[in-house]
Amino acid sequence: MLANLNLFELAQEEGIIVDWFPFRPPLLGYYWCTDSGQAVIGLCEEIQNDKKATRSILAEELGHHYTSAGKFTTQHHYRYRNRLSVSRCEEKALRWAVETLIPHDELQEAYSRGITNPWDLADYFDVLEETIHFRLKIAQLKGELKRLIKYICDECEKEVEDLDFPESWVTMIDKTAYSLEEKHFCSWSCLSDYRQRENALLKKKVI
Known part of the structure; x- marks a missing residue:
């Protein structure tokens, strides 16, 4: 089940350094590549004991690595709380994150069990509610929601x-x-x- 995917192990396999930083809210996550090509993900210390937030934010930062920045490009991507809009780059990263954490077949399985409310789905997949909302938006746009x-x-x-x-x-x-x-x-x-x-x-x- 991808919902139990260990994102820290995935980052390690990719050679990405993940560490906690005393970021000031609303900054929650930060992805960048050094001049030497080392990929780094920084997470806000305030979410360290919040599993849902950690999984959601880390997945999105990994999404930047897989969808836009690459291993040898100096890039900076920030993840803010309560953002008002999502850029194309952020959308690609977020799409990777939600489809990795919440694959269609597992979302369908949740619906078949009667788990359909966003807050219940958030508990089921161990992610933030906003992550669920974006996943359902994608499902609706792709026509998946109709089948659910x-x-x-x-x-x-x-x-x-x-x-x-x-x-x-x-x-x-x-x-x-x-x-x-x-x-x-x-x-x-x-x-x-x-x-x-x-x-x-x-x-x-x-x-």
Whole structure:
């Protein structure tokens, strides 16, 4: 299972020096190559006891090594907390990171076990929630998410296998499928019908 991949061993095999530094937040990680071609990854000491953050940040820094910098190029890449945008170089590194930590087949296995919420997926794969969100974004863009989401609408009993639910994909990823007391719905119409019927039953009980 790649979710258990030892990134420190991978870095060692690549001849990359990984060390902890007293970086000031929001700087969390730093990748660079020296003039002699030695690749170095620096990690913020503040995340040393945070396994999820360490795995997520280290994977992204390794992504820079594999996707853009190379072993013999002097490059500098910084990883900041709460970044507002992602450059093309960062996106390539982050894509490598999330697809390495969360391969499609293992993401599919998690979904088959009913692990679909971002926070639950973060616990399952031992990564940050933002790592999960980016992985799901890639899955949606590649059409993988459509193959992951399979559920039965509790109102019309329609089997849903894609993102027909009328929300933006960001909201859709946050909710996976609109859920209310473990009920799932394929559309706002079905959700509305369900709520109206439940409210009517509730009023009868009150009366």
